[in-house]
Amino acid sequence: MDVLVADDDPVFQKLLAGLLKSWGHTVTVAGDGEEAWKRLQSNDSLRLSIIDWVMPGVDGLEVCRRIRSAPKSHYVYILVMTAKKDSLLTVMEAGADDYVTKPFDPQELRLRIRAGCRVLEFEERYRVIAQTASDGILTSDETGRIQFANAAAAAIFGLKSEELINGDLEAFAPGSLNHYWSMVADGESTCAPIEVTGRHNTGREIPLEISLSDCLQGPQNHRVTAVIRDITDRRRKERQVALSQKLESIGQLAAGVAHEINTPIQYVGDNLNFLMDSWNSLFRLLAAYREPANNELTCSARETLCMILKLAAEIDVDYLQMEIPKAIQQSLDGVKRVAEIVGAMRELSHPGGAVKAAVDLNHAIKNTIVVSKNTWKYVADLTTDFDPDLGLVNCIAGDVNQVMLNLIINAADAISDRVKNGDIERGRITVCTRREGDSVEIRVSDTGSGIPEAVQSRIFDPFFTTKGVGKGTGQGLAIAHAIVVQKHQGTIQFETKSGVGTTFVIRLPIGDDRTPPERAETSCVA
Helix, strand or coil, X not given: CEEEXXXXXXXHHHHHHHHHHHCCCEEEEECCHHXXXXXXXXXXXXXXXXXXXXXXXXXXXXXHHHHHHCCCCCCCEEEEEECCCCCHXXXXXXXXXEEEECCCCHHHHHHHHHHHHHHHHHHHHHHHHHHHCCCEEEEEECCCEEEEECHHHHHHHCCCHHHHCCCEHHXXXXXXXXXXXXXXHCCCCECCCEEEEEECCCCCXXXXXXXXXXXXXXXXXXXXXXXXXXXXXXXXXHHHHHHHHHHHHHHHHHHHHHHHXXXXXXXXXXXXXXXXXXXXXXXXHHHHHHHHHHCCCCCCHHHHHHHHHHHHHHHCHHHHHHHHHHHHHHHHHHHHHHHXXXXXXXXXXXXXXXXXXXXXXXXXXXXXXXXXXXXXXXXXXXXXECCCCCCCEEECHHHHHHHHHHHHHHHHHHHHHHHHCCCCCCEEEEEEEEEECCEEEEEEEECCCCCCHHHHHHCCCCCCCCCCCCCCCCCHHHHHHHHHHHXXXXXXXXXXXXXXXXXXXXXXXXXXXXXXXXXXXXXXXX
């Protein structure tokens, strides 16, 4: 082991260096604190330092502080030597690992050096593991100042490891430190992974998954370890899966949507045929009015008037005067209805962006209800209770639409089963939105059969379904859970009672990505 000995007493320095060499160590000496600091900066092989506290100029404690604040690719174990009594707390606060009092016992010193060597051995082992890990690993102090960064973390942010050292964790992964303090306040030392948007050196945004753990170093000294994963590829695959599932849902709705469009189109067509016939009749009447002028008054006024009145009675002008405006209005209503359905379908099926934006959530939910109407209108009545003061919500609109579509279809299926069994003639689906502090709450309730207690713990598992073969893939609620909890740092819960129905409760934070998210949980109340 390469050891640095820093002491301003040449005799003591020589004695200690000789002792260390006899134990098999390579020794480098320094006569004061400034020289010790320079040697540590220029020689990375010096992993263990024995430093005297009292030296001229820069003392031993200042050397400790410099070592701990400097970006180093390896750890330096520091053992302070001092004749001062009751100095443990002061030495440790400066960053030393251990201390020995003067005059020292050679056997005690040897044991403390061995302990330091074991620490360095373990540190090197874990450092190798960290440096070869495929995930990025960062450690920072309680202020977010980065103290260690492995090569994978540097690659994620497009920097070198040493360029990350002393940087601000919040600058690279906004929101992570807020979540860390929330975790500490809740008495947790580790938490489930969260997703944040990081920043690459080029300014590009990166979707990141971060797992945080707390390492307490004294009553007020916290250190956070962050394991970081670039989930750009995973997000892309998740979007593809979600889009496939969305298109699958829309495919199932296609026949119903076609039927919803066909009805207004049909009466628009019928009204246009009526208007065409009416126009032909009115054109004949108009021609009759023009006839005297064309014949240069060869007919008497009485004859002309009789002809016009007869033709007006024939085509029933009073009836046309009453029905033509109705036909026009019905046609306009039909066109408007088709436009609503097509617009809602376009918004729902659009893949959308992967970045959160301010969204009118009430409007988005209305579109989902319009498109899914054919799945519930034969078995249930759907009512809405939207908070008019909800305002804009920062979310990914396409993903939230997907969640709502899945929940409404599930509600319709649950009610359909009860209707088929003869338990009820018709069910009810209720969709509500409310603002609750810094969050928005969405409730989707149904009067279906409820979720059996035996499967309540599994309903968010991928590919798990209680539906019959060929009716469901088991992906709907799993995707809903991933969207709400992982992408939006929200919560999705359910309340259910057998034979009464189920209510899914979604809570999403309204603020931007820098708002400290609540802990994401999934729970149920039977």
